[in-house]
Amino acid sequence: MDWSKAKSLLIIAFLAVNIFLASQLIKAKGEQTQNQEVSQVTQLQLEELIADRNIRIPDNLPQKAFPVTYLEAEPTKPESLLEQSDQWEPVEEGRYRIRFQPPLATGKELESILERYVPDFQTYREWRRPNPDEKVYYQHLDHRPIFDDRLIVRLENGNIKELELLPVDVRVDQDNKTQTGLSAQDALVKLVETGRIKKGSTVTDVTLGYHGQFYEGESRFLFPVWRIQTEELTFYVNALTSEIETISLD
Numbered sequence: 001m002d003w004s005k006a007k008s009l010l011i012i013a014f015l016a017v018n019i020f021l022a023s024q025l026i027k028a029k030g031e032q033t034q035n036q037e038v039s040q041v042t043q044l045q046l047e048e049l050i051a052d053r054n055i056r057i058p059d060n061l062p063q064k065a066f067p068v069t070y071l072e073a074e075p076t077k078p079e080s081l082l083e084q085s086d087q088w089e090p091v092e093e094g095r096y097r098i099r100f101q102p103p104l105a106t107g108k109e110l111e112s113i114l115e116r117y118v119p120d121f122q123t124y125r126e127w128r129r130p131n132p133d134e135k136v137y138y139q140h141l142d143h144r145p146i147f148d149d150r151l152i153v154r155l156e157n158g159n160i161k162e163l164e165l166l167p168v169d170v171r172v173d174q175d176n177k178t179q180t181g182l183s184a185q186d187a188l189v190k191l192v193e194t195g196r197i198k199k200g201s202t203v204t205d206v207t208l209g210y211h212g213q214f215y216e217g218e219s220r221f222l223f224p225v226w227r228i229q230t231e232e233l234t235f236y237v238n239a240l241t242s243e244i245e246t247i248s249l250d
Contacts (some may be wrong), residue, residue: 019219037063053199054199055200056201058204058205061091061185062208065182066180067178069176070222070240072205073171073212073219073221074169074171075094076168078090080094081096081165084118084119094167096165097162097163098158099163100159102175104159105159110135114151116165124139125138133154133155135153135155136150136151138150138151139151144208145209146170146222149166149167150166151163151165152164181239184206184208187206188203196244197235204229205228205229206229208227210223224240225239232239233246233248234246234247
């Protein structure tokens, strides 16, 4: 069998299984109350685990579980980017880049300049990042970041040296039902209990957003996830199925 065709079939089968599991959970829990408060049992379990293993977590975790559902998306077509600016050039895996030689002066108008180059830039929000020479923006939907739709702005002396964009087009299906997903505390308990978060670690960020495996040229599903970061690792905990993906930080 042609490997490319076989790979596509495997990808489709994998996504179909995930969507089936998610839809079954949504159907099974569709009658649950939305915005459920985190149970005292879960809260106490988390407190005992992190105390026993000397793990530090943020103080401002949300105290409820949110209604969530999945989204369908596909890589943005090159024509859409080129309509915004013909300077975009493809790099790899759906990424595009613009390099400015010399760097583009911004003054105090950085975001106004980005609006000229990035389609729908008004839907992007800057992410917290300590590096003064690199700004990261994620596209947001209903106030939640889409972790797979990312804009990186690289600066040199305050001027734009390079733009790197990994864009996706999201199709919002109004018929998708929501269910009460995992809480942040549930996700943390799962990571600590299974030893994925090591003893003595510091959890630096806990954010609910969307994430899905990327397959070049393929439609994909973006699942609601808790992105939980330590100083060494990023975890995506699926808020529908409890599956965990682990990524090492570069």
